[in-house]
Amino acid sequence: MAIQFDDWQDVKVAYEVARLGTLTAAAEKLNVHHSTVLRRVNNLEQSLNARLFHRHARGYKVTEIGAKLFTAAQSINSELERLHNDIIAADSTLRGSLLLTTVSGFIDVLSDVCEQFQSLHPQVQLEVILDQKRLRLDHGQAHIAVRAGPRPDEGDYIAQHLAHLSSGFYASKRYIEKYGMPKTLKQLPLHNFVSGVAGYNGKVPYFAWVDENIPTEQVKLRVSETSEATRAIVKGLGIGGMQHDVAAQYPDLVPVLASDLSWPTDLWLVTHHLVHRTAKVQAFSQLLKAYFKEHKLG
Numbered sequence: 001m002a003i004q005f006d007d008w009q010d011v012k013v014a015y016e017v018a019r020l021g022t023l024t025a026a027a028e029k030l031n032v033h034h035s036t037v038l039r040r041v042n043n044l045e046q047s048l049n050a051r052l053f054h055r056h057a058r059g060y061k062v063t064e065i066g067a068k069l070f071t072a073a074q075s076i077n078s079e080l081e082r083l084h085n086d087i088i089a090a091d092s093t094l095r096g097s098l099l100l101t102t103v104s105g106f107i108d109v110l111s112d113v114c115e116q117f118q119s120l121h122p123q124v125q126l127e128v129i130l131d132q133k134r135l136r137l138d139h140g141q142a143h144i145a146v147r148a149g150p151r152p153d154e155g156d157y158i159a160q161h162l163a164h165l166s167s168g169f170y171a172s173k174r175y176i177e178k179y180g181m182p183k184t185l186k187q188l189p190l191h192n193f194v195s196g197v198a199g200y201n202g203k204v205p206y207f208a209w210v211d212e213n214i215p216t217e218q219v220k221l222r223v224s225e226t227s228e229a230t231r232a233i234v235k236g237l238g239i240g241g242m243q244h245d246v247a248a249q250y251p252d253l254v255p256v257l258a259s260d261l262s263w264p265t266d267l268w269l270v271t272h273h274l275v276h277r278t279a280k281v282q283a284f285s286q287l288l289k290a291y292f293k294e295h296k297l298g
Contacts, residue, residue, distance in 0.1 A: 009154060010044040013037055013072040014052060017064060022059040032153040064298050066086045071209055080274065095123040098280045101142035103130065106267075107111075107227060110146065113291045116266070117284050124280055145270040152268060158276050160285075162267040163292045167206050170247045171255040174236035176254060189213070192220045194232045194240035205263040206241025214215075245295075267292075 016026040017037060025036045043059075045052055052066035062070060068102050102110060106241050107130060118126055129142060145152075152159045171181075173193075182188050193214050196207035204226060210219060220238050223229045233240040234250050241263070269288060 001206040009156070010040045010047070011069070011073050012156060013040040014044050014066075015070050015077065017041055017060050018062045018070045019054070023063075031159075036153050047182050059135075096280065097125045097127055098144070098284060099127045099129060099143045100131040100146070100284070101177045101258055102146040103148070103226065105147070106146055106243075108230075108249060109243070110288075113284075113288050116291075117287055120287075121280075121283060124283075126284075130227075141273070143275055143278075144284060145268075147270055148265045149268075151266070152270050156273050158271050160269040160289070162269050162289065165243055165245065165265050165267050167241050167243050167263040167265070168242055168247075169206065169252045170233055170262055171239045171256050172234055172236045173228055173252045173254060175233075175238065178236070181254075182256060185257065188239070188257070189215055189218060191218065192238035193218055194221045194223070194229050194238040195219045196226075196229070197222045197224045202242070205265070206261075209241070209261070209263075 007026055013026065013030060013032075013036075016029055017023060020026050020029060023034055023037045023041075027037045030037070041053065046067075048069075050065050051063055052069060053060040054063060100114075102111075107128065110128070114126055114128065117124070146162070148165070151161075180190060182191055193210050195210040195214075207229075221229075221230065221232050226242070229240050230242050230246060230250075232240065234237065234253065239256055247255070269285060271281055271285065
């Protein structure tokens, strides 16, 4: 029967445990949490239905079966490093395609950087993929990801902190003129709201808050993209959440109970180590970091 790995990243993480001897050392090397390393080792052993390590008080010692697996993993790792060098040599010029993935709500923030990049490097075709699902950088689905939330902990990914962002509720002046401005949290359930569709709200904190605190009949519109929610709020369809820096681009929007409701989040620039130092990735990454530094968002 052929062996099938649920996630090749499990092999990479377990290989580091075998090489370094402890979960803690592997976690520090991979820049991930100790629990992530333990989870991936357990996942791999379950997938193979085999014990790869002897657990001791002083650390992890590889079993005979584990030794065979990690010898193969070392060979694969060497091949990947050679591929890395080949990519660097082949991609020393700024031409071809550059794939950037993020969620739709951040395109308003990133549009200035995209325009600047295209002006500086017209030979590069910039493709922006707006998707709530996290595309796999290690599978070549994208070269650069801009992600919000906790620090990404995939072992082969390089995560750089871009900014501390914050969100709140907003309404258009048109909406306020028609329905009035809520003065307290208790008045919010009497107002109309824009929120997200089922299955999406858990990823967006202000959508989740609406679901937990606002009667269903008061949610007048549900969308599957934060950018569409922004348009609906601007058009006066209801109160809704958005990033403060996005709201600042719309002069007709006013904050609602800003001192009572705010949702902080971190923004990350994420690349895969095999393409991290390629010319295109570095060029865009430097512009992106400079933009957030200049606008004091980081």
